[in-house]
Amino acid sequence: MILMKNIIREGNDILRKESSDVKIPLSNEDKTTILEMLGYLFNSQNDAKAKELGLRPGVGLAAPQIGINKKIFTILANDLEGKTWLLAVINPNIIKKSKEIVYLPGGEGCLSVDRETCGITPRHKQITVEADLYNVQTGKTEHKKFSLNDYIAIVFQHEYDHLFGTLFVDTIMDEDKAKKSGMKPLWEE
Numbered sequence: 001m002i003l004m005k006n007i008i009r010e011g012n013d014i015l016r017k018e019s020s021d022v023k024i025p026l027s028n029e030d031k032t033t034i035l036e037m038l039g040y041l042f043n044s045q046n047d048a049k050a051k052e053l054g055l056r057p058g059v060g061l062a063a064p065q066i067g068i069n070k071k072i073f074t075i076l077a078n079d080l081e082g083k084t085w086l087l088a089v090i091n092p093n094i095i096k097k098s099k100e101i102v103y104l105p106g107g108e109g110c111l112s113v114d115r116e117t118c119g120i121t122p123r124h125k126q127i128t129v130e131a132d133l134y135n136v137q138t139g140k141t142e143h144k145k146f147s148l149n150d151y152i153a154i155v156f157q158h159e160y161d162h163l164f165g166t167l168f169v170d171t172i173m174d175e176d177k178a179k180k181s182g183m184k185p186l187w188e189e
């Protein structure tokens with residue numbers, strides 16, 4: 001089980017390395033890693049479990065954050081329409097990005113960043129992605145091309161950045177400045 005003590009924090013070089021491609025079909029070890037990462041997200045979003053285990057809630061977790069420099073990340077998040085997205089993403093490539101830039105009002109957070117941060121992180125409103133997706137129900141991996149918008153696109157870009165050694169704090173900027181330059185908040189606060 002992944003706990004907060006297993007999460008690599010800002011300042012550790014592991015978070016700054018580019019991760020390696022993962023061999024498909026996935027090894028049993030990689031499958032186990034994916035299930036453990038999703039397990040963290042599930043537990044962290046369950047109030048009782050999170051309290052019991054001392055977990056910070058998360059909607060995404062990338063393998064480097066648990067000390068594994070492989071191109072794998074998981075997402076468990078609800079979009080603005082209330083649809084739940086469960087994604088286990090392997091070897092992703094963002095192949096198209098919208099010109100329109102959006103941001104999460106109030107800024108992003110990260111399980112690897114403990115300090116208070118001030119500012120927003122600019123993200124593309126829409127992205128088109130190619131990746132291998134691991135289906136936890138069938139145990140199979142499928143190569144897919146798909147587009148994401150808004151909140152899930154933001155979460156995806158945050159996790160994707162982890163695979164290349166980038167943290168959300170690297171591109172953080174003042175929210176007023178962002179607004180003035182035409183970037184849009186995902187919702188008005």
Ligand code: ZN
Nearest residue numbers: 109110111112
């Ligand atoms: Zn993060």
